[in-house]
Amino acid sequence: MAIPRAAKTQRRTRIQEEKEEKILEAALDVFSVSGFRGSTIDQIADVAGMSKPNLLYYFRTKEAMHRALIDRVLYTWLEPLRAFDANGNPESEIRSYIRRKLEMARDFPRESRLFANEVLQGAPHIEDELKGPLKDLVDEKAGVIKAWAKAGKIAKCDPYHLIFSIWSTTQHYADFDVQVLAVLGQEHGGGGRFEDAARFLEQLFIDGLRVKPAS
Amino acid sequence: MAIPRAAKTQRRTRIQEEKEEKILEAALDVFSVSGFRGSTIDQIADVAGMSKPNLLYYFRTKEAMHRALIDRVLYTWLEPLRAFDANGNPESEIRSYIRRKLEMARDFPRESRLFANEVLQGAPHIEDELKGPLKDLVDEKAGVIKAWAKAGKIAKCDPYHLIFSIWSTTQHYADFDVQVLAVLGQEHGGGGRFEDAARFLEQLFIDGLRVKPAS
DNA sequence: TGTAATGTTTACCAGTCGGTCAAATTATCC
DNA sequence: GGATAATTTGACCGACTGGTAAACATTACA
Helix, strand or coil: CCCCCHHHCCCCCHHHHHHHHHHHHHHHHHHHHHHHHHCCHHHHHHHHCCCHHHHHHHCCCHHHHHHHHHHHHHHHHHHHHHHCCCCCCHHHHHHHHHHHHHHHHHHCHHHHHHHHHHHHCCCCCCHHHHHHHHHHHHHHHHHHHHHHHHCCCCCCCCHHHHHHHHHHHHHHHHHCHHHHHHHHHHHHHCCCHHHHHHHHHHHHHHHHHCCCCCC | CCCCCHHHCCCCCHHHHHHHHHHHHHHHHHHHHHHHHHCCHHHHHHHHCCCHHHHHHHCCCHHHHHHHHHHHHHHHHHHHHHHCCCCCCHHHHHHHHHHHHHHHHHHCHHHHHHHHHHHHCCCCCCHHHHHHHHHHHHHHHHHHHHHHHHCCCCCCCCHHHHHHHHHHHHHHHHHCHHHHHHHHHHHHHCCCHHHHHHHHHHHHHHHHHCCCCCC
């Protein structure tokens, strides 16, 4: 008898790698649009071009697919914040963090929506990740920002809310893309919206955080 | 025979008003968490304390409930932007717009999440509202902001992206509340997060938009 | 108070949901 | 090439989905 589940085998077949990849790719398509509850295995199977029982051969449950997807995407997603360098120049660090996050919103909107859907619905599947790895990373970087403020390199401000505001403004262009496009219309919405956003946000954050002369 | 659906009657009964109110209240609870696809009539019926067929007596379909809810909430939701006054002082107008939006995120998070869910999933039910009333209103206010910039009252900036950034930063505290709470932890997350956010955002936007001396 | 209109419920339907199972097919390796 | 393990499929299950039909209960109003 074969081992009942591919996931339990020690060595991963070439087929396993390919198919799991294909499934997660399809799952990202579906979960990122409809959220966990709103997505169905059949939809994912359709997109993947595989039969439903075949998906369930690689991932025992819908939850397992979702979990695997989250795990795979989370690390990459936090990369820009991780790259935030305490020894760098504050202004250019913030600038490049904004630019990187905006590039991710442009190039990986599905990943952004996956998390947005999940958090929006109360984060029932990623609470631990938020309170653990995410919080730890943010705490660390908040410390860096606080030190910069104390040293007079940037204006005094709450580092946590600064990070929140960079997250929200940049991810907005992935998560709420239809709204952005609807409001900008065809004339401004074309391809330039990310460059326009980058220009605006860099200006806002750099000027907003510049140290003010004592008045 | 009675008219088959209450919705078709000319005059609304007291009972109709009460029950439709109760249903929409429950629908807001459910739709705002799970989105349209992820929500079920049974869930709404449970929350409303009514039987499923009874809900369907007042709203023929799940879509009708959702539609009615959107219609009712949209007007209120745009109120703060509508209040944006061209004749006011730019700084205080922006400041009070931010404050108002933040108060709404605090006091009406379900409404915010209702729209967030909808837009996030491609806005299949509110595309017209986005391209119509919303775009028109934003176009108008963007004109106001542009005029302010031209008159040298605030720094030159893209008015659309300014509005987007105010939307995203403020609504973040409603839509991603679990994440905010998880990151801030218990020590900072308590009740003060909205005041802290207000302080930070006002500083960011006011200083960020202040006219810079020609260097 | 009677009666017609309004409101509510029980029972139900067809389609979809996540998931199982055993049989059939394919890849692997000696 | 054949045995064996890995992969794929169709048929199926019970629970749930949005929605209906009709009997039943309640209200409003002359």
